[in-house]
Amino acid sequence: MFVTHLECTSCGLRHDWKRLQNLCTACGKPLFAIYDLAAAGKLDRLKRSSLRERLGTRGKSIWRYRELLPLPADIEAVSLGEGGTPLLHAKRFSGDVDLWIKDESLNPTQSFKARGMSVAVSMAKHLGATKLAAPSAGNAGGALAAYSARAGLEAHIFMPHDTPRANVIECRELGAHVSLVDGLITDCGAEIARRKDKEGWFDMSTLKEPYRVEGKKTLAYELAEQLDWKLPDVILYPTGGGTGLIGMWKAFHEMETLGWIDKKRPRMFSVQASGCAPIVRAFDAGEKFATEFPNACTVASGLRVPKAIGDFLILKILLESCGGAVAIDDEETIRVSHEVGSMEGLFVSPEGAACFAALKSLYRDGKIGPGERVVTFNTSSGIKYLHCYDGSLANW
Ligand SMILES: Cc1ncc(COP(=O)(O)O)c(C=O)c1O
Numbered sequence: 001m002f003v004t005h006l007e008c009t010s011c012g013l014r015h016d017w018k019r020l021q022n023l024c025t026a027c028g029k030p031l032f033a034i035y036d037l038a039a040a041g042k043l044d045r046l047k048r049s050s051l052r053e054r055l056g057t058r059g060k061s062i063w064r065y066r067e068l069l070p071l072p073a074d075i076e077a078v079s080l081g082e083g084g085t086p087l088l089h090a091k092r093f094s095g096d097v098d099l100w101i102k103d104e105s106l107n108p109t110q111s112f113k114a115r116g117m118s119v120a121v122s123m124a125k126h127l128g129a130t131k132l133a134a135p136s137a138g139n140a141g142g143a144l145a146a147y148s149a150r151a152g153l154e155a156h157i158f159m160p161h162d163t164p165r166a167n168v169i170e171c172r173e174l175g176a177h178v179s180l181v182d183g184l185i186t187d188c189g190a191e192i193a194r195r196k197d198k199e200g201w202f203d204m205s206t207l208k209e210p211y212r213v214e215g216k217k218t219l220a221y222e223l224a225e226q227l228d229w230k231l232p233d234v235i236l237y238p239t240g241g242g243t244g245l246i247g248m249w250k251a252f253h254e255m256e257t258l259g260w261i262d263k264k265r266p267r268m269f270s271v272q273a274s275g276c277a278p279i280v281r282a283f284d285a286g287e288k289f290a291t292e293f294p295n296a297c298t299v300a301s302g303l304r305v306p307k308a309i310g311d312f313l314i315l316k317i318l319l320e321s322c323g324g325a326v327a328i329d330d331e332e333t334i335r336v337s338h339e340v341g342s343m344e345g346l347f348v349s350p351e352g353a354a355c356f357a358a359l360k361s362l363y364r365d366g367k368i369g370p371g372e373r374v375v376t377f378n379t380s381s382g383i384k385y386l387h388c389y390d391g392s393l394a395n396w
């Protein structure tokens with residue numbers, strides 16, 4: 001375990017990682033965990049083998065990258081077997097692109113949110129929190145509920161009142177206290193901020209605590225490992241808060257410092273829904289921050305994030321990587337989800353389906369070329385979104 005401190009992503013101020021922390025105490029921006037990666041190299045020399053080689057002997061969960069995660073080595077992780085998901089070659093949907101699907105629906109609670117919550121709940125418990133609270137568009141709530149139950153901690157989840165039923169029921173059945181809010185995820189976050197001190201809650205909002213992004217960064221470690229340490233040309237990421245995208249970019253930097261990969265980076269594309277596309281708007285306008293997207297509305301509930309606290313980090317990554325941002329209409333998302341289902345055998349979530357639609361659009365526009373290696377993330381399962389398909393069922 002090589003974590004040394006937390007550092008502000010904006011002003012660089014250092015914070016103690018051994019205390020429960022939310023945002024930077026000076027400027028209110030997200031904190032990153034910083035590791036002594038040179039010490040990892042020293043350990044390699046001592047053991048006469050590299051950590052990268054030693055991974056081969058370990059179990060499949062995210063905790064195989066334990067030295068690059070913040071939990072001290074002698075503390076048991078709160079785990080349900082998250083991570084280790086398959087990277088599937090898509091041979092039929094792909095046309096002449098070399099397309100790979102990272103199928104995150106196979107995680108506990110059927111979404112990639114499990115990765116972040118396993119690490120964040122492990123750390124919150126270790127650092128003394130007893131009551132955890134988070135706003136959720138749906139899947140983060142399910143994951144927080146599951147890992148809190150596993151840890152013996154209280155979970156308080158605030159969701160928009162029109163969050164998919166499957167997510168609401170899942171949270172309740174996992175023992176969480178669920179509040180439905182007449183508003184969007186930003187209103188849920190504001191409600192937690194108002195009440196957390198009085199209630200004794202630790203705020204687990206994504207990027208408002210430093211460790212969910214650490215769990216999500218394992219997407220990149222797995223991807224690199226599965227592709228034999230050669231990163232793809234393009235990554236398509238369904239972007240709400242952007243935690244996975246930000247986490248992967250952080251992990252690429254860590255892996256390069258460790259000497260595990262070279263300098264090459266994928267072109268990173270944020271995929272959003274036309275009804276809630278703050279990052280697409282800001283990227284197209286060349287802005288550094290994204291303004292709140294008005295009247296946010298989409299069936300891809302995980303993408304219904306009108307204002308993300310990590311907006312400036314997402315926009316910087318898209319620019320630095322020579323990637324971009326694409327918005328997809330809900331009708332196209334639902335249509336493409338059927339195409340992917342019937343061609344690849346995966347009932348993808350709308351967020352995942354939007355990325356397949358984005359691939360078509362980027363290919364049409366010449367932003368992705370023939371033969372390029374593209375990785376897309378199916379971040380959850382269509383089974384959690386049956387209401388999106390009821391209309392089409394009625395026509396059958
Ligand atoms: C299925 C799904 N995909 C994508 C996202 C967006 O993830 P991120 O916040 O990392 O951008 C979410 C977030 O709720 C989600 O539930």
Ligand SMILES: [Zn+2]
Nearest residue numbers: 008011024027
């Ligand atoms: Zn700061």
